[in-house]
Amino acid sequence: MSTVASDPILRQLSRPAVPALTVVGMATLMAYGDGFLLTSLQGATGAIELSSGPFVHWLRDSSLLLPVFALAVLGALALARRRFGQVLRSPKRVVGAALLVAVAGSLVGLAAIVASSAWNYHLQVEQIQLRHATHDTQTEQAQTVTHVHDPAACTGTCAETRRQTLAAHVRAVGYAVPVVLATNVVLVGWVVAVRGGRIDVRADRSAT
Amino acid sequence: MPENRAMPQSPTDEGGMSRRALLRVGAGGAAFLGFYGAHSLVVPSLARRGLLSPDGIFGAASSAIADGLYREDLPTSPLILYPFTDPLPIPKALAPVPKSVYSAWAKPPGPGVGQQNSSGTERHQIWPTQLGLPDPIVYKLDLLLRTHQFTTSNVLPIDALGQPAVSFDSSSKRFPAGVQRNLPDSTIYGFNGTFPGPRINVEYGRPVLVRFDNHLHENPLGLDRQDFGSPDWSFLTHLHNGHTAPESDGNPHYAMRYGPKAKGYAPGMSVDNLYLNYPAGGDDREKQTFFWFHDHRMDHTGSNVYKGLVGIYPLYDPKNKLDAGDERYGYRLPGVRTNNPDGSFDVAYDVPLVFYDCRLDDGVTVHQDAHDLEFPLAGNPRQHPEWWGKTFFKHMPNHGFVGDIMTVNGTAFPVMEVKRRKYRLRFLDASVSRVYELALMSSTQGPKSAVSLGLVGTELEGQWRIPDGEQCMRMTQIATDGGLLPAPIPRDSLELWPAKRREVIVDFTRYQDGTPTTKGDVVYLTNIMKMPDGRMWTNSSRSVPDPAYKVPLLKIVIGDKAPDNSVIRQSLRALPPLPAGWRNLLPGRTIFEVNRGSIGGEIEWLINGKEFDPINVATGLLNPAGATPLAQQKKNSFNLWEIRNGGGGWVHPFHLHEEEHRTVMRNGKDVTTPEPGHPDDRSKEDLAALDPGESVIVYRGFRDFVGPYVAHCHNLVHEDHAMMFGWEIVP
Secondary structure (H helix, E strand, C coil): CCCCCHHHHHHHHHHCCCCCHHHHHHHHHHHHHHHHHHHHHHHHHHCHHCCHHHHHHHHHHHHHHHHHHHHHHHHHHHHHHHHHHHCCCHHHHHHHHHHHHHHHHHHHHHHHHHHHHHHHHHHHHHHHHHHHHHHHCCHHHHCCCCCCEEEEECHHHHHHHHHHHHHHHHHHHHHHHHHHHHHHHHHHHHHHHCCCCCCCCCCCCCCC | CHHHHHCCCCHHHHHHHHHHHHHHHHHHEEEEEHHHHHHHHHHHHHCCCCCCCCHHHHHHHHHHHHHHHHCCCCCCCCEECCCCCCCCCCCCCCCCCHHHHHCCCCCCCCCCCCCCCCCCCCCCCCHHHHHHCCCEEEEEEEEEEEEEEECCCECCCEECCCCCCCEEEECCCECCCCCEECCCCCCEEEECEEEECEECCCEEECEEEEEEEEEECCCCCCCCCCCCCCCCCEEEEEEECCCCCHHCCHHHHHHHHHCCCCCCEEECCEEEEECCCCCCHHHHHHCEEEEEEEECCCCHHHHHHHHCCEEEEEEEEEEHHHHHHCCCCCCCCCCCCCCCCCCCEECEEEEEEEEEEECCCCCCCCEECHHHHHHHHHCCCCHHHHHHCEEEECCCCCCCCCCCEEECEEEEEEEEEEEEEEEEEEEEEEECCCEEEEEEECCCCCCCCCCCCCCCCCCCCCCCCCCEEEEEEEEEEEEECEEEEEEEECCCCEECCCEEEEEEEECCCCCCCCCEEECCEEEEEEEECCCCCCCCCCCCCCCCCCCCCEEEEEEEEEEEEEECCCCCCCCCCCCCCCCCCCCHCCCCCEEEEEEEEEECCCEEEECCCCCCCCCCHHHEECCCCCCEECCCEEEEEEEEEEEEHHHCCCCCCECCCCCCCCEECCCEEEECCCCHHHHHHHCCCEEEECCCCCCEEEEEEECCEEEEEEEECCHHHHHHCCCHHHHHEEE
């Protein structure tokens, strides 16, 4: 009786259509690595409401981002397959494929950071307007303030505070670009190294 | 791996077996090195900063990123070339205003409606006669725009590397590097125009009313106000930590909702703060010994205090002459009292020492922070060569603000001649962020400038060192910020956090080894805590001592012998007892956690995830009883409050207004029997000194008054950036 383990045909047929280990390994490392930066940036420039319990935030956000990173890795591998062929025979091609994966992951990571910054900025603008309404007006007015959404009401120091908040986020994103890219290059490179300098890019079951 | 084993073997693969192995070994080695490096380097650093926790790691990373994102440049002050030549100023007691004078004021003080401040909207909640006390003694303090000189010594402008630097005059004329200069006077806001402000010596049972009159809009000397201090020149004054009704307590949210209905009292306005000098609950065991009054204006407390709005308020207890400033009676604490004809009294050998650190402008550091819009005349961001040598301040919410010149009673490196006898020294930290650790040291070779020792950067802070300094005397601690201790504590050194007070007796007749002192001997009061920024120390006795960090603050010269009737007693004032069932309050305690966020292009500080809300009473975090109680207490009730430092690598001196507390638990451990690291836990305090990641549970009362109060971090940069919450006492 042949088993999956002993029969090379069955073994081939039982292989997943995607290089799961490669995808999962790289996506996981990049998701949690970039997630660390995302959470740390939020601690540095993010909204006050989101500042507590960063470890839980990191676990949650990174886990939510994991499928997106997996898709990005898959996409990068598909691109690498098209560009370099089914089998990466030279170190140059391995490096090329690894860079593609790192760049794809970085795009996802940066998109997440930009989205996070935008959400944090949105929350901060509400906070700024509320603060200026409560701190800078008479109490009777302040007591009636719940939320101020009218951007036109935010002028002078309020507008300047808003501008500086935005500037802080822009600086943070600018800081994140090279850091995310470098992080992902290192993480993908480490996975490639652990796998002995190879990346499995094949998606077809007949590949040998 | 199966799929790779199926691949045709190529020469590359054959030859690559060793390469693959090498890569795998390399990857494993890198991972190992990463973990090893983290364990040996990062972990101790995180642990020292209280960040060795899952959240703490993110706090450390966020801090590191914030350092790169928020520009917070500080100048290097010019080097004071001839330290320890200016005498220590010891303020004399301020004279009260005679009744014949204040009765003739257009708006005389009194208990009626509208008599509490010039806006005519408030009255004093409790007038002294309601407590059987006499009418108050009246003082008047004008808030004035004036100047202050920190030293008469020549200075040498230097840069962060200790190298001679250029300097400027008030017209921005440039002086080449290496030219010695005299410092220009700094512009201050001062109570009666002085820094530190006046000393009001008071007694329990004799209430005091202080009329604070805002003249900050007047500029008779034509001074440049620079770019710090409350931009609208308003003020509030808090008597720290008087048992005081809300309208006299300087609570910013009280001022916003009642009183002036603004962040502070505007120029031209006045307020009568009534200090009853009445212990909480009328309990003599609640009596305190040393207050200070300082500005508390919303969002600009730090800059107003730094600009000079500081005064001192020693309290004496005439009951049975226990602590009446007369060493022949009662607790026999050092002090020889003189009653002055003007109604004030002075106490010799009882010396307040106010520590305050500052930075002087180097003329080339760019002034830039999120508050620049409030000072349009300054035209920031830009350099201000015309302000060279004057005090420099910018809000530094990310790093905190520390100066590189540490002054005592407003003078840099002063000298005090003492008699050969015992003294009562009252320490007060009036700094924005700096924590000190003070020790008494002798030095054979004397002070050396940090520059001459080859030090650079933050190592220049303090300017002078005594490299051969050795502890030569011990201090006997007799009081904390909550008043006299139940029993004195011998100390080699003691920490002094912002706003904290510590009182000690020092016997200048002998050294700690028993050797008698002789006339002309020199002892240095020395700071041995290295704190390069406003976050926390890097070195101190109870963390990692730096034997090279000994910054002399005050030179003490032993003089002639003098009569001494004081005695160091084995017991002082008993503590109010904790109720036997205090632990029953633990599940329902009110919990506050301090943390940080960001807004407006700078770091903001928050409590329970929220900025200071001047309208609403704060809500505690979920407690073990499953409740999130409001910070609202019934009058004359007691409760446990927990204050947690949420981490991030900062220390927080957390101040609770209205009544003193007693720390009963620290990091979950019962400390009603104090631990070695906190020997004066067995005392009352108004400020919980929170190490990184630390939590304390305090037992406190809410007596005598009703109304809104605040609690806040007394790192004034944190306070000004929303780290405050409102609470209230209800009938």
